[in-house]
Amino acid sequence: MSDSYHVVPWFNSEEWHGVYDDLADPSSNKEKLLECLLVWKARCPSLPSGIESTLSLLQVYNEDNKNHDYESSDQLLRLAYSSAIMRFVNHMLDTETVKGASLYQAARTLGVPDWVVDLRHDTAHSNTLPPLKLLREGCLISLQWLQLNYWDKLKPYIKDYVCGQEYPVSGDIYKIETLLNFYISLGICIQTKIKMKNLSEIPNAKMRDTIVSNARELLRDQDLSNLKTVSINSLINILNIQGKKLLKVKEPSTLVTEILLGNESLLLSKELLYFFGANDFKYKNKLCSSYVRCFEILLTFLHTNDLLLDLIMGLVKVTQNQESGHFKSKLSALWLSEILAALKISQNIVKKTKKMSLDDKTSKKKNDIKKLYEHWYPGTSIKNRFLLDLQKSAPEELQDISYINPIITTYNNYLTYFINNLLDLLEPNLPRVVYQKICNLAKLISTPEKFPVTASSVIYTVDDLEANDDVMIVENVEEKECGKEEAVNRSSEHPQIINSIWKLAANEFDWMTCPIGKLPSQNKEKEIETN
Template sequence: MSEFYHIVPWFNSDEWQRVYIGITSDADSSKEEALKLLLVWKARCPSLPSGIESTLSLLQVHVQDSKNSHDVANDQLMRLAYSSAVMRFVNHMLDTETAKGTSLYQAAKTLGVPDWIVDLRHDTAHSNILPPLTLLREACSISLKWLQTNYWDNHKQYIQDYVCGQNNVNIPDAYKIQALINFCISLGICTNSKVKIKNLSEIPNLTMRESIINDAKDLLGEHLDLSNLKTVSIASLINILNTHGKKLLKFKDASEIVNEALLGDDGLFLSRELLYFFSATDFKFKNRLYPGYVQCFELLLTFLHTNDLLLNFILALIKLTYSPETSRFKARLASMWLSEILRALKISHNVAQKTKKMAFDKIPKRKDLIQLYEHWYPGSHIKNVLVLDLLKPVPEELQDLKFIQPILSQYNTHLSFFVANLLDLLVPKLNFFAAKRICLIARLIASPDKFPFPPSSTIYTADDVQGEYIDICEQYGRRVVTVVPKIREPPAKFVNFIWNEASDEHDWSTCPIGKVPWQPNDVGVQANIK
């Protein structure tokens, strides 16, 4: 069987759901049916997960008690049985926290277990008198509800069937992908220059620390030893992820699941809350994202780049920028992220070009390549910008004019944020004047209201805009200098400044971007665009 699947004690997902329904039901008969199936699971797999083991112990006593509720002679036996089940519940479910050196009471507080249940556990283990039966019954009921919320409900949405030999089966990898994304973002936050967390034990937020530990167990469990958090460094987790992460993506439609997890309604990548936590004012008043905010996603984006998922992610971001269903906030944030990612790809391209003819005894480390880049391009300040996989080439599609032409042709009011970076990746490079025209058109589409021109003037192509002037104004209490194109009057052949209907004689497919067929062609520009 594939290493991505686990042998489980239930026969199929329907059997698991029957147990879940029985546990959550108020009817004793349903609970008894669930207990019978749990005992079958115990026979199939003597070492059950802690959540199932604790549920079995508590449910077994509860069902037995409901059958002998009027038998006073069994009172002492039931107290012993309840005490044992509650003790096993506390020991099993709080074990992950107490293993870190915390007390049972602190562990119970962290996980949401009432502290009086811990008191019952102490009385059972150390006192000569067992707790009252009524109190033990209440503890059993609360413990079962806690297990339902913290174990059974968490796993319910991920329980699906896998049939051997079927390649197109819908495998529940969404959970793995979400865990992978959360893991990358959490590690990225830990490596932030302002946080500087070196190992897991230094993470101050208990919830975040527990989340990283759980994700590490799910994704990299067989490659990790988490017995001592002080010895588990963030750098080692990143190295293990980069080494074994590709195995987590060996399934159909991995790219679509990644994009949905990142860009969906619940995704963190375009989250307003996370952005404002790092840089609210920067997003509002600048055309660049705050470096500390970008750094939190550098590990994730590098992972996508290394594993050939970045191209589809870029295309998904571009689609968001012009989709009418995307909010203005998300469209702008997506376009600014595109600018950062495409700029980072240009850095990777420059490194690839420089190192193509260089011979290395061994693969150079990332920090060594960054030092080389700063030597090759003095003043580049590469340490303050997004840097992806420097040994990975840029996706060939983004270097092909035919591939990006539909992106340029799409009416997109946010294209001006990233069009220059997109054109900068083309190989061979686009003619300077043609690139300038495209960027100018994008700026005009993005903010037509900002260009003062007479009511009779109409803009048809980039040739209708001639020259530039400097516009100085006061904005948000600061002096802002803006370069604004000047608008020229349309040529005489346009009657009443309205488009003339084109004839069928024109070959629009050969027309350079930013031109119409009847306008004079710049020979040099046309040769580079074709």
């Protein structure tokens, strides 16, 4: 029996997604939604906490909307609302309270408003129940929270199990997601402008608590009793070792790419980009350096463990997909530019170090390699650049023209942002003329307005000729009665004009001797010039 599936109360993934859609749509029939949830309850009396809370809140909400005799049912509704909200708070904050946090601390960590917790306390300890108006508002807020923090997060993982196929264990997926987010959180702490040394220096309490929680979950042997003694760099070093063990699952690169490019991903998060400043993104078509550095340790880890290629190809697909939207496509393209440029630096360093002795290679630290690079390539500075693993070259696939050919030849409005950095990785290098033509083509596709077609470049077709046959001008009426050969011969000396665009060709021309793409008259002009 496989451990990669769970027995669930819904019949199939389609049924689950139907409930999800009805819950997310304000105009949907909530009666039908409630009936489906009750069927799940009948199939499985012990439902997951998120579904149980949704069912309790939705039952009261629907009953309230159907009941118009508010005076007689006020007390009953208040009691029902209070009970549903209390169950919601107890169930959904349980993951944090079991770690020793109070309800208010748990609410802050998970994003539940304090006043909703107050409603729970008033219900449990006060002699009077909260006002009905406040309870209704609390019910709606709780349902919205469940939508964002339970249903939305669960959606990517709801799939039908097929016998005979191997699937990653859901616990592994969760741990990998936690690992990636942990890397990003630590990256934010150590990026150049902030530069925190230990966990106690993190000013944001919520972020500090999240990092400590992740560290306890992933690094169980780490002593976190005194945060002043816990170095962020030491956590990163331990995480680099522990992370390799967590990635011992089937197709880890696919899992990592799906998580990093998912809807909840911080890599393509608009909020995080705007937090660090979006002026460079909007007006200079590049990413803010402090924003990029937040992801440096994560992307370096992926590079070291051969997980970066799938992420790069995933970002390329985002730029090619017209449904991604302008923001997401542009952000993906700019990330590609940064990653490919960093890979070029690593590629150059590996080329140079191949000529060094083994002792020299192993003894060099990152700062020493940076100084060597600036010595090898005078005039360049990589001190504050975004860098990856400096002792590992770019993936071999990206150095092969046949591998990147589909990227270049596929229509992509955002190709111009990263085409130069992509071509720079090729081995051997492309001829400069070919390189420039590819870049110009990418620029033409992305900015056609910079290459306007002149007004005189009108394309005429046979339809133009047929539509204007009746305006053919004939200088002499008697020419009509002459033989066709004589008329055509004369037309070569005095060409007849058809709607001022077309000229009749004479039969005396030998079309067999005329090169493709030229008219006989053009050949004659060339002969005259030669003579």
